[in-house]
Amino acid sequence: MTHTNTNTDQAELLVKTVIHNWNLQNQRLDSLLEQLSDEDLARETAPGRNTGNWLLGHLTAVNDGMLPLLGLRAKLYPWLQLIFIDNSDKSGLEFPSTADLRKFRKEVNAALTEYFNAMQVQDWTDRHQAVTEEDFQKEPHRNKIGMLINRTAHLSYHIGQLIYLIK
Amino acid sequence: MTHTNTNTDQAELLVKTVIHNWNLQNQRLDSLLEQLSDEDLARETAPGRNTGNWLLGHLTAVNDGMLPLLGLRAKLYPWLQLIFIDNSDKSGLEFPSTADLRKFRKEVNAALTEYFNAMQVQDWTDRHQAVTEEDFQKEPHRNKIGMLINRTAHLSYHIGQLIYLIK
Numbered sequence: 001m002t003h004t005n006t007n008t009d010q011a012e013l014l015v016k017t018v019i020h021n022w023n024l025q026n027q028r029l030d031s032l033l034e035q036l037s038d039e040d041l042a043r044e045t046a047p048g049r050n051t052g053n054w055l056l057g058h059l060t061a062v063n064d065g066m067l068p069l070l071g072l073r074a075k076l077y078p079w080l081q082l083i084f085i086d087n088s089d090k091s092g093l094e095f096p097s098t099a100d101l102r103k104f105r106k107e108v109n110a111a112l113t114e115y116f117n118a119m120q121v122q123d124w125t126d127r128h129q130a131v132t133e134e135d136f137q138k139e140p141h142r143n144k145i146g147m148l149i150n151r152t153a154h155l156s157y158h159i160g161q162l163i164y165l166i167k
Numbered sequence: 168m169t170h171t172n173t174n175t176d177q178a179e180l181l182v183k184t185v186i187h188n189w190n191l192q193n194q195r196l197d198s199l200l201e202q203l204s205d206e207d208l209a210r211e212t213a214p215g216r217n218t219g220n221w222l223l224g225h226l227t228a229v230n231d232g233m234l235p236l237l238g239l240r241a242k243l244y245p246w247l248q249l250i251f252i253d254n255s256d257k258s259g260l261e262f263p264s265t266a267d268l269r270k271f272r273k274e275v276n277a278a279l280t281e282y283f284n285a286m287q288v289q290d291w292t293d294r295h296q297a298v299t300e301e302d303f304q305k306e307p308h309r310n311k312i313g314m315l316i317n318r319t320a321h322l323s324y325h326i327g328q329l330i331y332l333i334k
Contacts, residue, residue, distance in 0.1 A: 011181060017312055049213075146188065
């Protein structure tokens with residue numbers, strides 16, 4: 001049996017496929033975080049490299065930043081940016097507890113998921129807030145779905161490091 | 168100025184956005200590989216973890232496998248599978264030289280790029296060869312573009328580890 005999609009179907013399917021992969025990588029991190037104790041997360045992923053806690057905070061801060069960048073709402077935890085994006089693991093700044101970091105991640109991801117479920121194809125192919133209208137005309141791939149694809153890659157990149165906390 | 172896309176445009180734009188990100192991650196790895204000497208690649212990415220050489224071979228073998236999975240052609244280097252997919256870094260199997268591994272990667276990626284440039288939206292939303300027609304009806308996100316998104320995430324995952332070879 002062959003099934004011919006209309007173009008609308010195709011665009012919808014493409015968007016769903018991207019979101020599916022975003023969810024998949026997040027589930028992968030959820031499952032990794034369940035396997036890792038708070039003590040594990042306090043360790044460096046490799047000698048002299050970022051700790052699990054910093055990476056957890058970093059990924060949460062980056063996801064939180066997607067809320068305004070995608071034009072959805074203000075950040076839930078704007079103060080994470082200073083510790084986990086503007087500064088490195090070895091900044092000496094005080095981190096929230098690992099329990100809080102785990103909680104923040106869940107809340108930010110729940111907010112994103114709620115918005116994603118309501119977004120239409122046309123929303124996803126619109127420009128995001130980090131690109132000007134002028135640049136967007138020249139580089140139409142700098143749209144919201146492009147940001148989600150990029151953030152999926154960023155997430156996987158750091159999962160590749162967090163997995164080193166598994167003994 | 169606002170620009171309203173037709174649905175065909177949207178599907179095309181979505182496919183281009185995914186391929187753009189695939190290219191971006193590959194360029195990122197290319198640039199990392201230029202920074203790393205053959206001696207660097209012989210080292211473990213973290214104590215007891217995969218070496219740079221194994222990861223380079225692994226990523227090349229996985230990309231090579233995409234050629235048949237996407238229905239494009241047979242693998243260029245089918246024998247890489249045994250060393251870099253079916254077995255781990257510490258298998259004791261002899262690896263090709265780092266110079267050869269670098270060359271294989273370039274050739275596999277050049278082949279993929281040539282095919283990607285010729286593929287249409289409809290090709291990308293078709294099922295890939297690792298899913299049956301029956302399963303595909305139930306899970307239409309298991310299409311070729313889904314595989315490319317998945318492989319982009321896989322690539323980023325290992326770039327996150329290879330970056331630890333930078334001193």
